[in-house]
Amino acid sequence: MSILIEHISKTFGQFQALSPLSLDIQEGEMIGLLGPSGSGKTTLLRIIAGLEGADTGRIQFGDRDVTNLHVRDRRVGFVFQNYALFRHMTVADNVAFGLDVLPRKERPSPSEIKKRVMHLLDMVQLAHLANRFPSQLSGGQKQRIALARALATQPEVLLLDEPFGALDAKVRKELRRWLRGLHEELGFTSVFVTHDQEEALELSDRVVVMSNGYIEQVDKPGDLYASPNSRFVFDFLGNANVFEGKADQGKWLNQQASLQLPKGIEQQDGQLYVRSHEFFVSDAPTEQANLPLKVVAINPIGAEVRLELSPIGWQSKDIWEIDLPHKAFDQHGYEKGQTVFVTPKAGYFFADDLAQPTPLHW
Amino acid sequence: MATHLSAAPIRPRHKRVLPGLSLSLGTSLLFISLILLLPMTGLIMQSVDMGWARYWEVISDERVVASYKVTLWAALIASVFNGFFGLLLAWVLVRYDFWGRRILDALVDLPFALPTAVAGITLATLYAQNGWYGDILSSLGLKIAYTPWGIVLAMAFTSIPFVVRTVQPVLEELSPEEEEAGMTLGASDWSVFRRVIFPALWPALMTGIALSFTRSLGEFGAVIFIAGNMPYVSEITSLMIFVSLQEFDFPAASAIASVVLMASLILLFAINIWQARYLRRLHGRN
Amino acid sequence: MSSKKQASSQLRVGDNPLVKWLLVGLTLFLTAILLVVPLIAIFQQAFVEGAAHYFNSLLEADTLHAIGLTLLVAALTVPVNLVFGVMLAWSVTRFEFPGRKLLMTLMDIPFAVSPVVAGLLYLLLYGNNGWIGAWLYEQDIQLMFAWPGIVMVTVFVTCPFVARELIPLMQQQGREDEEAAVILGASGWQLFRRVTLPNIKWALIYGVILTNARAVGEFGAVSVVSGNIRGETNTLPLHVQLQYEDYQAAAAFASASLLAFIALLTLLFKAFIEWRQERQEATL
Numbered sequence: 001m002s003i004l005i006e007h008i009s010k011t012f013g014q015f016q017a018l019s020p021l022s023l024d025i026q027e028g029e030m031i032g033l034l035g036p037s038g039s040g041k042t043t044l045l046r047i048i049a050g051l052e053g054a055d056t057g058r059i060q061f062g063d064r065d066v067t068n069l070h071v072r073d074r075r076v077g078f079v080f081q082n083y084a085l086f087r088h089m090t091v092a093d094n095v096a097f098g099l100d101v102l103p104r105k106e107r108p109s110p111s112e113i114k115k116r117v118m119h120l121l122d123m124v125q126l127a128h129l130a131n132r133f134p135s136q137l138s139g140g141q142k143q144r145i146a147l148a149r150a151l152a153t154q155p156e157v158l159l160l161d162e163p164f165g166a167l168d169a170k171v172r173k174e175l176r177r178w179l180r181g182l183h184e185e186l187g188f189t190s191v192f193v194t195h196d197q198e199e200a201l202e203l204s205d206r207v208v209v210m211s212n213g214y215i216e217q218v219d220k221p222g223d224l225y226a227s228p229n230s231r232f233v234f235d236f237l238g239n240a241n242v243f244e245g246k247a248d249q250g251k252w253l254n255q256q257a258s259l260q261l262p263k264g265i266e267q268q269d270g271q272l273y274v275r276s277h278e279f280f281v282s283d284a285p286t287e288q289a290n291l292p293l294k295v296v297a298i299n300p301i302g303a304e305v306r307l308e309l310s311p312i313g314w315q316s317k318d319i320w321e322i323d324l325p326h327k328a329f330d331q332h333g334y335e336k337g338q339t340v341f342v343t344p345k346a347g348y349f350f351a352d353d354l355a356q357p358t359p360l361h362w
Numbered sequence: 363m364a365t366h367l368s369a370a371p372i373r374p375r376h377k378r379v380l381p382g383l384s385l386s387l388g389t390s391l392l393f394i395s396l397i398l399l400l401p402m403t404g405l406i407m408q409s410v411d412m413g414w415a416r417y418w419e420v421i422s423d424e425r426v427v428a429s430y431k432v433t434l435w436a437a438l439i440a441s442v443f444n445g446f447f448g449l450l451l452a453w454v455l456v457r458y459d460f461w462g463r464r465i466l467d468a469l470v471d472l473p474f475a476l477p478t479a480v481a482g483i484t485l486a487t488l489y490a491q492n493g494w495y496g497d498i499l500s501s502l503g504l505k506i507a508y509t510p511w512g513i514v515l516a517m518a519f520t521s522i523p524f525v526v527r528t529v530q531p532v533l534e535e536l537s538p539e540e541e542e543a544g545m546t547l548g549a550s551d552w553s554v555f556r557r558v559i560f561p562a563l564w565p566a567l568m569t570g571i572a573l574s575f576t577r578s579l580g581e582f583g584a585v586i587f588i589a590g591n592m593p594y595v596s597e598i599t600s601l602m603i604f605v606s607l608q609e610f611d612f613p614a615a616s617a618i619a620s621v622v623l624m625a626s627l628i629l630l631f632a633i634n635i636w637q638a639r640y641l642r643r644l645h646g647r648n
Numbered sequence: 649m650s651s652k653k654q655a656s657s658q659l660r661v662g663d664n665p666l667v668k669w670l671l672v673g674l675t676l677f678l679t680a681i682l683l684v685v686p687l688i689a690i691f692q693q694a695f696v697e698g699a700a701h702y703f704n705s706l707l708e709a710d711t712l713h714a715i716g717l718t719l720l721v722a723a724l725t726v727p728v729n730l731v732f733g734v735m736l737a738w739s740v741t742r743f744e745f746p747g748r749k750l751l752m753t754l755m756d757i758p759f760a761v762s763p764v765v766a767g768l769l770y771l772l773l774y775g776n777n778g779w780i781g782a783w784l785y786e787q788d789i790q791l792m793f794a795w796p797g798i799v800m801v802t803v804f805v806t807c808p809f810v811a812r813e814l815i816p817l818m819q820q821q822g823r824e825d826e827e828a829a830v831i832l833g834a835s836g837w838q839l840f841r842r843v844t845l846p847n848i849k850w851a852l853i854y855g856v857i858l859t860n861a862r863a864v865g866e867f868g869a870v871s872v873v874s875g876n877i878r879g880e881t882n883t884l885p886l887h888v889q890l891q892y893e894d895y896q897a898a899a900a901f902a903s904a905s906l907l908a909f910i911a912l913l914t915l916l917f918k919a920f921i922e923w924r925q926e927r928q929e930a931t932l
Contacts, residue, residue, distance in 0.1 A: 051542050051659055071545045071659060078546035084539035088561040098547035101557070153548060379827050381836035386739035390751065393732045397804050398757055404772030407779065447678060454675040457660065458668050466676070468919040472683050474858075475911035477865025479885040480904040483892045484686045487693060487901075494689065495681075519682065541661050551661045559661060580762030583867035583885070587892070600764040600868065607768065607872060616772060619765045630760040634753045 001156035001189055002027045003048065007057035010043055010213075017043045018213045020056060027062075030183050030190045032204035034197060036236070040213040041193045042161055048191060049159050050074045061157065077150030077158040077188070081165055083142045085134035091145050092117050092130040098153040120148040123182075140171040147179070151186070158183075160192035164199060176203055197237050201225065209233050230355055231271070234348060239276040241320045243291070243344075245269065256313035260288045262360050265349070273357070274347035276306070277323045281332070282341050288362055289343040293320060295336050305329040312339060405623065408616035420617040428594045429602045430621075432510055436598070437578035440517035445571045447518075448525025449563070455526070456533045473522050478583030485516055486587040508590030513598060516585045517578035524577065525570030532566040565640035569633060576629045580622070690908045693901035705891075705899035706906070710879045714887035715906070717795060718864055721883060725802045725863040726856055733810025733855060738844075741818040742826070752815070755808050763805055767872025770801050793875030798883060801869040806862045810855035817851045818844075850921050861914045865907055 003025040010018040018040045025031050033041040046052040048059060050071035058067040066074050085094050092114075093100075099113045108116065121127040124144040134142060143163065150158060163179070164172040180203055183190050194200050200207045201221040209216040209224070211232050217224060228234040245252025245259060247267040252259045261267065285292070293309035296319065300306075304323040311320070322342060334340065348357040409417060420426065455467050473481065489496045489507035496507055506512050536559065544554035582600040589596045597605075599622055606615035662668065695702050705711065736755060740748055758766065774781040774791045784791060791797045829843045845852075867885040874881045882890065884903055891900035 049546060051546070053659075071542075072548045072550065074546075075548065076546060078543070080539045080543060082537070082539060084537065084543040086540060086543070086558055086561075097544070097549070097557070101544075101547065101549040101553045149543075149547070379830055380742050380823060381830070381839065382738060383743050383745075386735040387743070387745070389735040390732065390739050393735075393807070394751070394754055397807060398754060401769035401773045401804070404774075404778050404780075405769055408772050447682075450671065450675055451679070453662070454671055457662055458672055460672050462676075464919060464923070466679060467922075468915045469679060469683050471915055471918060472687065472911065475861050475914040476687075477867060477885045477888075477904075477907045477911070479867040479888050480690065480865070480907050480911075481686070483888060483897075483900055483904060484690050484693075487897065488686060488689055494685065519686075522682070538658060538660065542659070545659065545661075551664065551667070554661045576760050580760070580765070580868075582762060582764050583871075587889075600762045603762075603764050603768060604872065607771070612772065612775075612777065615768055619768045622762055622765050626760040626762065626765075627757070630756055631753060634749075634756070638749070 001062045003157065003189060003191070004060040005044075005048070005057070006059070008044070008047055008054045008059065009056045010040075010047065010052065010054050016213050018047075018054075021213075021215050022057075023208060023215065023218065025189060025191065027189055028187050030180075030203060030205045031192070032200035032207045033191065033193045033210060034195070034200040034207050034236070035210035035216075036195060038212070039210040041195075041208075041210045044210070045159055045161055045191060045193050048157075049076050049078050051078070075153065075155050075157075077153070077155035079143075079146050079150050079158070079160040079163055081162040083134075083146040085142055085146060085149070087134055090131050090133060091126070091137070092121070094134070094145060095120055095149045095152050097149065102153075116152065120152055123151075124148045139167050140175060143167065143175060144178075147182075151188075156188055158188050158190045160190065162193055162195070164196075165194070172199075179203070209236060211236070227359070228348070228357070230357075231273070231350055234273050234357070239321055239323075240273040241276065241322070242316065242318070243272040243274070244315065244317075245272060254314040256290075257292065257311065258290045259344070260362070262362050265358070265360065268349075268351045270349055270351040270354075272344070272347050272349050272360070274344040276321045277304070278344055278346045279322050280343045280345060281307075281322065281324065281328075281334075282343065283332075285341050286343045289341070291342050293340055293342060295334055295338045295340060298334065298336060300326075307334060307340075309340065309342070402623075405616050405620060408613060409620050412613040412617065416613065417617050420614045421621050425593050425597070426599070426602050426618060429597045429599045432513065432596060433579060433598045433600075436510060436513040436517055437575050437581075439514045440521060440578045441571045441575035443514075443518050444521055444525045444574045445567060448522065448570055448574075449529055449567060451522075451526045452529040452533055456530060470526050471523050473520050478520060478581065479587070481519055482516060482584040482587035485512075485519060485584065489515065489588065507588050508592075508596070510589075510596050512588035512590065513585050513596060516588050517581050520581050520584045521574035521577045524574040525567065528566045528570035528573065529563055532563055536562055565636075569637055569640075572629065572633045572636075576626055576633070579629075580626060687908065687912075690901060691905055693897065694905040695898075696901075697898040701898060702902045702905075705896070705902045708899075710882065711887060711899075711903055713879050714882045714884045714903070717798070717882065718884040720795065721799050721802050722860050722863040724799045725806055726859050728803050729807050729810055729859050730852075730856055732807060733812075733814060733859075734852070736811045737814035737818055738840075741815055742823055755811055758805050758808050763801075763866065763868030763870075764872055766804050767801050767869035770797060770804070770869075771873055774800070792873050793877070794881060797873040798870050798881065801873050802863050802866050805866050805869050806859045809859040809862065810852065813851045813855035813858070814848055817848055821847055850924070854918060854921055857914050857917050861910060864910055 005021070005023040005025075007020040007022055008018060009020040021044075033044060035041045043052060047054045050066070050069060054067070058065060060066065061074070086097065089097070095117045096113050099108060099116065118127060118130070121130055124147060126141060126144055126148070129137065129141065134145070137145065164175055167175065176199060192203070201224070204221060206218055206220055207224050208218045209232070217229050217233050224233070225237060228237055234240050243252065243254065243259060245254055246269050247261070250261050250267065252261065252272065259272070291314075292312040294312055295307055296310050297308040298305060299308070301323070304325055307322045307324065309320040309322060320342075345362060347360050349360050350357050451470060455463065455470075486507055487493050489499070489512065491497070491500055491507070493507070499506060506515055540558050540562070541554055544558045549557065580600060582598070582604070585598055586601055589598065589601075591597050591601060599618060603615045603618050603622070606618065662671070736751075740752055771792055772778050774784065774797065776782060776785045776792075781792065791800065825843050825847070826839055829839045834842065865885055867889070870883055871886055871889070874883065874886055876882060876886055876890065878890065884907060888900050888903045888907070891903060
């Protein structure tokens, strides 16, 4: 079922949780709401579910206007951050709940309910835990039971609030793939909330990046990564190093550091954002750049080695991070305390008075 | 031999960080022994002295048995009433904001703070035939004061706070998510209350009712003024002890008291065990 | 994000206005009948024969003596139970030892035991026929049917209150603060006075107030051991009973109104503490 969100806004007291925003979600799509805490993503999800009322705007499921519909009549599946399993019920009773509370006319017979519950438990591969209580389950198991419970009434919309937030890294990865598979198999429309960019990029058909109650950008994961449209998205989507430059005679200057403007770029003050793997590292300044930095830490991270660097003779708000393949790192053998020079290969430039970036290549 | 010695486990000498264990525990044990346990020896000696036949004769006396029944029934009805009223009060105090909520919250403790004798004479006056309530009730053909219902009323009054104060914190800490989960699954408010909220409150509610029942069994001051104290009809067991004492029949008083004491100790231990068990289940340790 | 504000706009079970006002209305109605009207009735009955009569009956010699005795009992009971309550709370919340749970259950006995039984226990032990009482009698010491007996049973009946207020709080606060103070070199007394006491101050005061309220109002246990000698071993609640049974209802309610006033002060103080706590939490 498609979901149409039009001019939805919400305030809590003085706090503007959502500024009027609109979003169009296609049938069968998987949408990730990504943002830091306080960005309004959970509020938006709860408004879609009907757990929270919006101040303005309207919501439509397919052709049905559900703006004023009570949560229990919206027929959405909702998976809570802490699973919210009913502690005093067995796993089977938890999953059966949505069927048990149907009005008598619509309610399947007890044997039919039992059959459907077992089927759902099979689907989440936890049939052997049917008679356990939630307190006896692990986090990953609870999560899968919460999903089975939400799916029991066969909702066409599944909403998930930080579904993997409380799990450890390995289980999280496993469950993510499993959810993706389930989504493709059953074809429901899903919206999930996360603050983990990796999760959003891996799982979603489209990612909605939010901050301070606004939607910053809606795009496919690949496009989002390739062309972030604001400083915020750039920052949030990962490890960008920022060079604050004053333009002067074809160069950006920051105290003793300097960087050549690429050809065909207008001379303007602003910030240059460069991702951590878009660098070339050398022992001396290059023609293009004079950015001296001191190695303060060396951390091997998976397939790469991350250097943490602090500027020498110029200013940066944050420590710089640069990722090198092991091979390149081993060839040079950098050490803590050593001075290195970096040269960006590609980046994005935000002029002081503009929100939109210009992609740069040298 | 040497190896055998060195293989002996080194016992870690656990040194406590905080000071005052022997002082505080010593004082507490001394106090409990002197104030709580020592006095019980008198009762035990008195009961043993009188011999089993006499003991049984006293505690199975018809008038005394009638008092057990009245006390138990009245306490049961009072505590069940407080189960309902207490749950309602707790719900309203936790869930709703309205003018006077704070006053209501404070007022709940009135029965604990008000001396029982004061409660007793006040209730007796209100429900007596010419009292504010008694007047209305007698025009309806109802009589509460000086009947067993007066006992129920006095017991209910003095034990109102128990259920409220045990249910209230549990209700406050109930996670809204479980409720919301129920609603997203299509359950009506009533279904969510009955199937999700109530089961979570049940252990606390039971504890509160049990405490209220225990307190009602022992209530004396509030009851005697309104009960009418008619033999076989509206005499509570505490009064039977009191009456025996006034007749200087110490053995009889001790025998009846030993029954009451045992009943309340059993209840107390049962409540504590039950409470420990449900706390453990709630926090997921098996 | 402020979760408190969010809570106010959340959808909760029973927030339908009709349901809400029905339940609130029912509660207020029942509370008015069961609690408010009786409270008003105490004062109304006290003044039913006029203010002059009210003050005259309070100024009667026997009433004044009863007030004095009651204050004496409270003044002796409260400090004893304060020390015991703190000691007990400290030992069960700061240490693990076998029998800890049992100790906490034993502490609850006075709550569970009928006050008449409590009075009887003391009478049997310290009365002239009791094994300690008989010995005391030979030494010409009379505890029962005299004020020391009244103090003893009152200590029994009120001993759990302070500990009951402190234990949950001290359990929740944990031991870290105090352990940190020990590491910093604080002595036992410094530790208690400068770290523990500021944290438990209000609970302690409330425990004292409750102990006081109950000590002032205890009836069943005291009536067993007092002997009801007018002007000698009559506490205020016993005096209320005597006056009431003598058909001096207005005088009985006049005395009762003093006790009800103490009860109201107790409630007011509790409300104040809770208001203070909520305000503190709100500013955090």
